[in-house]
Amino acid sequence: MTQEILLGAEAVALGAVHAGLSSAYSYPGTPASEVLEYLVRASDGGQAFLARWSVNEKVAYEEALGASFAGKRALVSFKHVGLNVAADPFMNSALTGANGGLVVVSADDPGMHSSQNEQDSRYYAEFAKIPCFEPANHQEAYDMTREAFDVSERFGLPVMVRLVTRLSHSRSSVSTREARPQNKLHYGRAKDWTLLPSNARRRFKELLARQPEVSEYAATAPWNQLRLHDGNRRLGVVVSGVAVNYFHEAAAGLSGLSSFLKVGVYPLPEALVRQLVEHVESILVIEEGYPFIEKSLKGLFGLCGKPLHGKLDGTLRATGELEPDLVRSALGLEPVAMKAAGGFPLPGRPPQLCAGCPHADTFKALTKSLEGFEKTNVFSDIGCYTLGALPPYNAVQTCVCMGASVGMAKGGAEAGVYPSVAVIGDSTFAHSGITPLLSAAAANTDMTVIILDNGTVAMTGGQPSFGTGEGLLRLIEGCGVAEQHIRTIEPLPKNHARNIELLREEISYHGLSVVVAVRECLVEGRKKRS
Numbered sequence: 274m275t276q277e278i279l280l281g282a283e284a285v286a287l288g289a290v291h292a293g294l295s296s297a298y299s300y301p302g303t304p305a306s307e308v309l310e311y312l313v314r315a316s317d318g319g320q321a322f323l324a325r326w327s328v329n330e331k332v333a334y335e336e337a338l339g340a341s342f343a344g345k346r347a348l349v350s351f352k353h354v355g356l357n358v359a360a361d362p363f364m365n366s367a368l369t370g371a372n373g374g375l376v377v378v379s380a381d382d383p384g385m386h387s388s389q390n391e392q393d394s395r396y397y398a399e400f401a402k403i404p405c406f407e408p409a410n411h412q413e414a415y416d417m418t419r420e421a422f423d424v425s426e427r428f429g430l431p432v433m434v435r436l437v438t439r440l441s442h443s444r445s446s447v448s449t450r451e452a453r454p455q456n457k458l459h460y461g462r463a464k465d466w467t468l469l470p471s472n473a474r475r476r477f478k479e480l481l482a483r484q485p486e487v488s489e490y491a492a493t494a495p496w497n498q499l500r501l502h503d504g505n506r507r508l509g510v511v512v513s514g515v516a517v518n519y520f521h522e523a524a525a526g527l528s529g530l531s532s533f534l535k536v537g538v539y540p541l542p543e544a545l546v547r548q549l550v551e552h553v554e555s556i557l558v559i560e561e562g563y564p565f566i567e568k569s570l571k572g573l574f575g576l577c578g579k580p581l582h583g584k585l586d587g588t589l590r591a592t593g594e595l596e597p598d599l600v601r602s603a604l605g606l607e608p609v610a611m612k613a614a615g616g617f618p619l620p621g622r623p624p625q626l627c628a629g630c631p632h633a634d635t636f637k638a639l640t641k642s643l644e645g646f647e648k649t650n651v652f653s654d655i656g657c658y659t660l661g662a663l664p665p666y667n668a669v670q671t672c673v674c675m676g677a678s679v680g681m682a683k684g685g686a687e688a689g690v691y692p693s694v695a696v697i698g699d700s701t702f703a704h705s706g707i708t709p710l711l712s713a714a715a716a717n718t719d720m721t722v723i724i725l726d727n728g729t730v731a732m733t734g735g736q737p738s739f740g741t742g743e744g745l746l747r748l749i750e751g752c753g754v755a756e757q758h759i760r761t762i763e764p765l766p767k768n769h770a771r772n773i774e775l776l777r778e779e780i781s782y783h784g785l786s787v788v789v790a791v792r793e794c795l796v797e798g799r800k801k802r803s
């Protein structure tokens with residue numbers, strides 16, 4: 274056994290390696306990127322196992338599923354909204370089942386530190402009817418991921434490990450164990466993997482039939498712990514994930530030991546919940562994310578007459594991250610007195626593009642080129658360039674999800690927006706901007722797409738881009754965009770006037786045009802040259 278200081282995301286990655294991981298795939302996104310980054314470093318250039326960035330989360334999931342079908346242990350990781358992109362193979366893989374262990378790491382971002390929403394991945398696990406681990410700390414992140422592979426092979430199902438930002442991005446000491454060997458290539462029942470209706474119906478019945486066994490596992494797993502105490506029967510607490518730490522810290526201030534159920538693996542252990550409910554007068558649910566457990570309890574025990582507290586009745590706030598003082602307050606305790614750090618009147622530091630970022634020059638030229646048009650709209654996408662929505666640029670008006678800008682610009686143009694402009698990065702274009710461009714090219718929609726080609730996935734730390742350089746230009750042409758309306762600019766201050774002129778020409782053209790703004794990300798350029 275050795276000790277390592279690891280991020281929560283890295284503890285998951287190392288747990289996977291020690292579980293005999295053969296293949297890992299991911300698309301970068303905060304707070305999940307560090308899982309694959311660690312694996313890429315640990316993979317010894319692919320000698321030890323394969324760790325590879327994918328073009329998007331759906332592809333990553335399918336690659337991992339293919340490895341699982343081949344009998345190998347595979348991991349796929351992404352942020353919570355990445356699971357939306359991968360939802361199709363994810364849901365269907367619950368029916369096909371896994372052969373080699375298949376672990377899905379979905380990292381939620383309560384509080385939306387770097388996300389468009391704070392959806393809770395536990396609902397997806399329940400939706401697909403697969404087990405879900407929710408580690409409370411770094412040690413559990415390592416141990417649970419190891420076990421998740423065993424559970425996946427035992428039940429023949431994909432298994433989810435749910436992370437949240439606080440765990441993924443904090444460091445702690447982890448005790449590691451000996452690595453197990455990788456699986457040998459072995460195929461399972463190929464018939465199960467062909468979801469023709471006749472097979473799919475059979476597989477869905479089999480998935481439902483397996484549920485009692487899965488529930489039995491969760492009910493007896495050591496990750497779910499019930500502690501009944503007679504000292505304080507007024508309140509029983511159901512607590513999960515990182516909230517376990519806040520609860521234990523606050524519970525030291527309660528008079529009399531509180532009874533509690535710590536939930537670490539789902540399906541929810543109903544028998545343990547029942548025992549807790551019978552033992553106490555009221556229940557408080559403390560969980561990070563949506564009121565997932567709380568809603569289940571309302572369904573299970575809504576008629577038993579005992580008060581249920583949590584996010585649904587306002588005892589805890591329903592949005593944002595939990596905080597130790599919020600948990601103290603929910604337990605009826607005063608907040609911990611803190612000293613204000615006085616004497617340092619620091620100015621606010623809102624996020625902004627790096628000084629000299631190529632996107633800034635593109636936005637300046639774009640804004641200038643749109644002067645004089647009345648009903649214009651600039652549909653943007655997800656990347657560093659989303660900051661173009663803020664001052665001093667105020668250059669874009671939307672940001673919804675990966676790749677959405679192109680489809681929205683098409684819909685806007687067809688509804689009468691003129692000029693209709695989409696702004697999208699090279700990696701986001703490869704992720705999911707290509708298909709709406711195919712659609713716009715087929716219709717020769719009156720719109721302009723600006724692809725910001727800085728050669729990398731800059732926002733998440735410089736992972737490789739799948740749609741950059743000459744290949745990107747060929748991709749655009751292959752989508753069916755007329756060659757004379759595929760133009761490039763170099764966003765530099767010295768080219769400002771020329772860039773405005775070219776953008777105005779293409780924006781004024783009544784048909785589909787694509788302008789590629791080519792200039793390397795400054796940060797990645799510096800890294801390469803250092």
Ligand code: SF4
Pocket residue numbers: 625626627629630631632657727731732794795796797
């Ligand atoms: S990381 Fe690169 S793309 Fe992002 S703001 Fe900085 S220079 Fe621009």
